[in-house]
Amino acid sequence: MFEDAGYTILDGKTGSNNGFDGLYIKGTVDDPIEIVIGEAKQWGSSGGVSVNAANTSTQLPQQMSDNWIKNVAARIRDSAKKITDPVLRNERDKLADMLTKQSNRSKISKYVTVVNKDDGVVNILKLGSF
Known part of the structure; x- marks a missing residue:
């Protein structure tokens, strides 16, 4: 969905399956216009969803x-x-810089995509800052 809207997908994973479920930008890593961080969750049996405390x-x-x-x-x-490859190592360092740069904070949007396995309904929730 984000790629269809003109975003570039980036690798926001660390380790085997940690980090961001989705990381997308408009612009470049050196000069992002918008940064989208996404997490995927399943609809809970109690009728809600939560992120890890x-x-x-x-x-x-x-x-x-x-x-x-x-x-x-x-x-x-x-x-x-x-990472032994200096080009790949530099790309990962730039990615970390992009995410922590003070001037990019206002460019970050956070979304949680929630899937209800029972009926297949998908909800996308935009989060505020916290």
């Missing part, structure tokens, strides 16, 4: 919070240190 044992901030985005960016930067 802050976890004191892992030190992870609440999912989709501004601090969580900074945490994921730090993990992207840390994982870049293990």
Whole structure:
């Protein structure tokens, strides 16, 4: 959907399946016009959806919070240190820079895509800042 709207998909994953479920930009990593961070969730049996709460044992901030985005960016930067190809390492560093740059904060939009497995209905929720 975002690609159809003119966004470029980026790799926002860290490790096996951590990080962002979706990361899209308009513009370039060096000069983004808009940054979209997306998470996918399933509709809960209680009729709602929630993002992961802050976890004191892992030190992870609440999912989709501004601090969580900074945490994921730090993990992207840390994982870049293990990349031997200097071009790929530089791309990951630039991605982390884009996500943490103060002037880009207002360009970040957060979305949660919620799927109800029972009836196939998909809802897309835009989150505010927190």
